[in-house]
Amino acid sequence: xxxLSRREFVVTASAATVAAAALPGFAAPxxxxxxxxxxxxxxxxAYDWDPIAGDLVFAGAAAKINNVDWITMSADRRHLFAAxxxxxxxxxxxxxxxxxRLQDGKLTPLSAENSASTGTCHICxxxxxxxxLAADYFGGSGASFLVNDGKLSPLVWSEHxxxxxxxxxxxxxxxxxxxxxxxxxxxxxxxxLGGDSIHIYSxxxxxxxxxxxxxxxxxxxxxPRTLHFHPNGHSAYSVNEMAATVDVLQWSRADxxxxxxxxxxxxxxxxxxxxxxxxxxxxxDGRFVYFTNREYDFIYGFKADTRTAALTPIAxxxxxxxxxxNFVLDPxxxxxxxxxxxxxxxxxxxxxxxxxxLAEKGxxxxxxxxxxxxxx
Numbered sequence: 001x002x003x004l005s006r007r008e009f010v011v012t013a014s015a016a017t018v019a020a021a022a023l024p025g026f027a028a029p030x031x032x033x034x035x036x037x038x039x040x041x042x043x044x045x046a047y048d049w050d051p052i053a054g055d056l057v058f059a060g061a062a063a064k065i066n067n068v069d070w071i072t073m074s075a076d077r078r079h080l081f082a083a084x085x086x087x088x089x090x091x092x093x094x095x096x097x098x099x100x101r102l103q104d105g106k107l108t109p110l111s112a113e114n115s116a117s118t119g120t121c122h123i124c125x126x127x128x129x130x131x132x133l134a135a136d137y138f139g140g141s142g143a144s145f146l147v148n149d150g151k152l153s154p155l156v157w158s159e160h161x162x163x164x165x166x167x168x169x170x171x172x173x174x175x176x177x178x179x180x181x182x183x184x185x186x187x188x189x190x191x192x193l194g195g196d197s198i199h200i201y202s203x204x205x206x207x208x209x210x211x212x213x214x215x216x217x218x219x220x221x222x223x224p225r226t227l228h229f230h231p232n233g234h235s236a237y238s239v240n241e242m243a244a245t246v247d248v249l250q251w252s253r254a255d256x257x258x259x260x261x262x263x264x265x266x267x268x269x270x271x272x273x274x275x276x277x278x279x280x281x282x283x284x285d286g287r288f289v290y291f292t293n294r295e296y297d298f299i300y301g302f303k304a305d306t307r308t309a310a311l312t313p314i315a316x317x318x319x320x321x322x323x324x325x326n327f328v329l330d331p332x333x334x335x336x337x338x339x340x341x342x343x344x345x346x347x348x349x350x351x352x353x354x355x356x357x358l359a360e361k362g363x364x365x366x367x368x369x370x371x372x373x374x375x376x
Contacts (some may be wrong), residue, residue, distance in 0.1 A: 031048045031049060031050055032048070032049045032051065032331070032375060032376065033046060033047070033048060033049075033059075033105040033376045034046070034047040034048070034049045034056065034373065034374065034375055034376065035047075035062055035071055035080065035107075035373075035374045035376065036339065036346065036367050036370050036371075036372065036373055036374070037068040037069060037070055037071045037082065037370070037371040037372035037373075037374075038068060038367065038368050038369050038370060038371065039067050039068065039069060039085070039341075039369040039371050040066075040067070040368045040369050041064065041066050041067075042061040042063075042064060042368065043061070043063050043064055043065035043066060043067070043068040043082070043084070044061070044062045044063040044065060044068055044071060044080075044082060044100075044107065045058070045060075045061055045062060045367060045368070045370075046058075046059040046060055046061070046062040046105065047059055047346075047365070047367075049330065049375070051330055051331070051332050051334070051335070054334075054335045054348050054350060054363070055348075055363075056337070056346060056348060056365045057365075058365065058366070058367075059105075062106070062107045063082070063100060063107045063109070065082060065084055065096070065098055065112075066084055066086055066096075067084050067085045067086050068082050068083065068084050068085075068371065068372075069083050069084070069085045069120070069121040069122065069371050069372065070082070070083040070121065070122045070123055070371065070372045071083075071372050071374045072123055072124060072125055072374065073102070073374060073376065074125065074129050074147075074150065075125075075129055076129075077102065077376055078101065078102060078103075078150065079099055079100065079101060079102060079110070079147075079150035080099070080100045080102050080107060080374070081097065081098070081099050081100075081123055081125065081132060081152075082096075082097070082098045082099075082100070082123070083095065083096075083097055083115075083120045083121060083122055083123040083134060083135075084096035084097070084098065084120060085119050085120055085121050085137065086118070086120075087118050087119075087138075088118075089112075089114050089115075090114055092114050093117070093118055094114040094115045094116065094117055094118060094120070094136070094139070095114075095115040095117070095118055095119055095120025095121075095134075095136055095139075096112055096113070096114065096115065096120060097112070097113050097114075097115050097120060097123060097132065097134050097143075097145060097152060098110075098111065098112040098113075098152075099111045099112075099147070099150050099151060099152050100150075101150055102376065105376070110150050110151050110152075111150075111151040111152045112152070113145060113152045113153070113154055113155065114154075114155065115134045115136050115139075115141075115143050115155070116134070116136055116139060116141040116142070116143035116155060116158035116159075116160065117136040117138070117139020117140065117141040117160065118136060118137075118138040118139045119136050119137035119138030119139055120134050120135070120136050120137075121135060121136070121137040121177060122134070122135040122177060122178050122179055123135075123179065124179045124180055124181060125147070125181075126181045126185055126188070126203060126205055127181060127185040128185060128205045129147060130146060130147055130148075130205055130206070130208075131144055131145070131146060131147065131203065131205055131208045132144065132145045132146075132147055132152060133179035133180075133181070133188055133190075134179065135176040135177055135178055135179045135190055135191070136176055137175050137176060137177055137193075138175070139160065139176075140160060140161045140162075140173055140174030140175055140176055140192070140194060140195075141158055141159060141160045141161065141174075141176055142158065142159050142161075142176050142179065142190040142199065142210075143155055143157065143158040144156055144157040144158070144188075144208045144209070144210060145208065146207075146208045153208075156207065156208040156209065157208055157209050157210050159199070159210075160174075161174035161176060161190075161192050161194075161195055161197075161199065162174060162195075163192060163194065163195025163196070163197055164194055164195055165194060165195060165196045165220060165221055165222075165223065166220050166221050167221050167223075167242065170193075170194070170223060170242055171193070171194045171195070171196070171221070171223065171242075172194070173194050174192050174194040174195045175192060175193040175194035175195075176190050176191070176192050176193075177191050177192070177193045177224075177225050177226070177241075178190070178191040178225060178226045178227060179191075180227045180228070180229070181203065182203075182229065182251065182253075182256060183229055183233045183251075184253060185203065185205060186202065186203060186256065187200060187201060187202060187203055187213060187256030188200075188201045188202075188203040188210050189201070189227050189258075191224045191225055191226060191227055191238065192224070193223040193224060193225055193241060193242070194223075196217060196218045196219070196220055196221065196222055196223065196224065197215050197216065197217055197218070197224070198215065198216040198218070198224055198227060198238060198258060199212070199215055200212070200213045200214040200215060200216065200256050200257065200258070201213050201256075202256070213255065213256050213257075214255070214256065214257050216238075216249075216257070216258040218238070218240055218247060219240070219243065219245075219263075221242060221243065222240035222241075222242055222243040222245065222247075223240055223241040223242030223243065224238050224239070224240050224241075224247070225239050225240065225241035225277065225278065226238070226239045226278070226279055226280055227239075228280040228282060229251065230282060230286055230289075230304070230309040231282065231284065231285065231286035231306075232286055232306055232307060232308075232309055233253075234250065234251050234253065235248065235249065235250060235251060235261075235308070235309030236249045236251050236258065236309075237249070237280055237282075237289065237291075237309075238258075239277045239278065239279065239280055239291060240277060241276050241277050241278065242276070243275075243277075244265070244266045244267045244275030244276065244277045244293055245263050245264060245265055245266060245277065246263065246264040246266065246277070246280075246291060246311075247260050247263055248260070248261045248262045248263070248264065248309060248310070248311065249261060261308075261309075261310075262310075264302075264311055266291055266293050266300050267293070267296065268316075271296065273295065273296050274294075274295030274296060275293055275294075275295060275296055276293065276294040276295050277291060277292070277293050277294075278291075278292040278293065278294055278324060278325060278326075279291070279292050279324075279325070279326050279327060281327055281328060281329055281336075282304075283329065283333055283356075284333065285306070286304055286306045286309070287303065287304055287306060287356070288301065288302065288303060288304060288314075288356040289301075289302045289304045289309075289311060290302070290327070290336070292319060292324040292326075292327055292338070293324075294322070294323045294324060294325075295322075295323075297319050297321070297322050297323065297324055297340075298316040298317060298318070298319055298324075299316070299317045299318075299319045299324065299327065299336070299338070299358065300313070300315075300316050300317075301313075301314040301315055301316075301317060301356050301357070301358065302314060302356075303356060314355070314356050314357060315357065317349070317357075317358040317360075318349070318358070318360060318361070318362070319338050319340065319347065320338050320340055320343075320345065320347020320348075320349070320362055320364055321338075321340030321342075321343030321345050321347055321364065322340060322341075322342045322343050323340060323341040323342045323343070324338050324339065324340050324341075325339050325340070325341040325370065325371050325372070326338075326339045326370075326371060326372045326373055327339065327373070328373045328374075328375065329351070330375060331375055333351065333353055334350065334351055334353060335348055335349065335350060335351060336348070336349045336351050336358055337373050339367070339370035339371060339372065339373050340364075340370070341369060341370060341371060342369075343364075344366060344367060344368055344369060344370070345364040345365065345366060345367060345370070346364065346365045346367045346370055346373065347362050347363070347364045348362050348363050348364070348365070349361075349362035350362070
């Protein structure tokens with residue numbers, strides 16, 4: 001099959017949708033609840049998603065919690081967890097982590113705890129669902145909590161990082177930005193943008209305690225922001241925000257170590273403007289990988305070798321607005337949704353699953369300071 005142009009893809013996708021809807025016995029998938037983390041007092045916004053038309057309809061504020069940067073969900077879809085980037089909580093100088101019960105598309109508060117320090121910007125659950133990890137940006141710390149039927153324990157482990165990078169403006173202190181867990185759940189990772197490091201730990205899923213197991217050092221001044229593991233089970237991508245590069249890494253199952261294989265530049269050759277690389281999306285089959293960049297705003301799509309995770313560029317695509325903070329594929333992987341932070345919009349683009357290409361033009365839906373998109 002030939003590769004379609006983006007214009008041809010939009011026309012073909014629209015025609016296919018109409019044709020499918022006309023088939024006898026065709027049943028359109030039910031609308032799906034989507035939550036959006038909002039860096040506003042409303043905190044978590046609710047939307048309904050139509051995967052046939054690619055429409056997102058606002059359904060109101062789902063939870064009043066200040067300045068939510070990130071949300072994640074338990075594997076059984078019964079509980080949602082949030083990271084609030086605030087300067088104080090419960091009278092202490094820390095960010096907040098909170099949990100909610102999810103039922104019939106509605107959120108009910110369950111628990112809220114102090115993180116280790118200020119600016120809690122990211123959280124993740126381990127693969128058992130019994131441990132929640134939190135990264136505190138301004139305080140430069142990592143933290144862990146136990147989870148019992150959706151309720152968070154008080155802090156059980158934390159570490160405050162002391163490294164700093166060569167950039168006196170962006171890296172005067174440590175800035176923990178992202179927490180992740182290895183494919184086998186034996187190791188945990190914290191990306192420290194301020195210290196040009198990824199801290200590696202052995203993870204005890206029963207106690208939530210993390211034990212130091214090494215460190216991955218990036219190029220000075222790179223600012224490692226996020227870490228995502230490829231479905232092949234032995235590769236990962238670390239996005240360097242400040243350098244606008246991606247470290248393609250080999251992951252060691254034996255000791256959790258990360259080793260650089262190659263480094264990918266996200267900005268065009270000779271480009272002199274700003275570049276702040278941000279987030280990563282990997283398709284479920286591992287065949288395509290996408291990265292976002294802010295200031296010079298775009299999504300960069302790549303074909304990925306499913307065995308080695310090596311990347312071959314496809315194209316830079318429109319992201320729909322300034323500062324694409326987070327982006328996700330819908331469950332059908334036929335639509336890309338982008339949280340454009342400063343435009344106050346979520347942009348939606350059709351995607352060709354065969355080529356990985358995104359449509360040149362999309363549609364946008366209002367969302368107050370969107371930070372993270374989560375399909376239930």
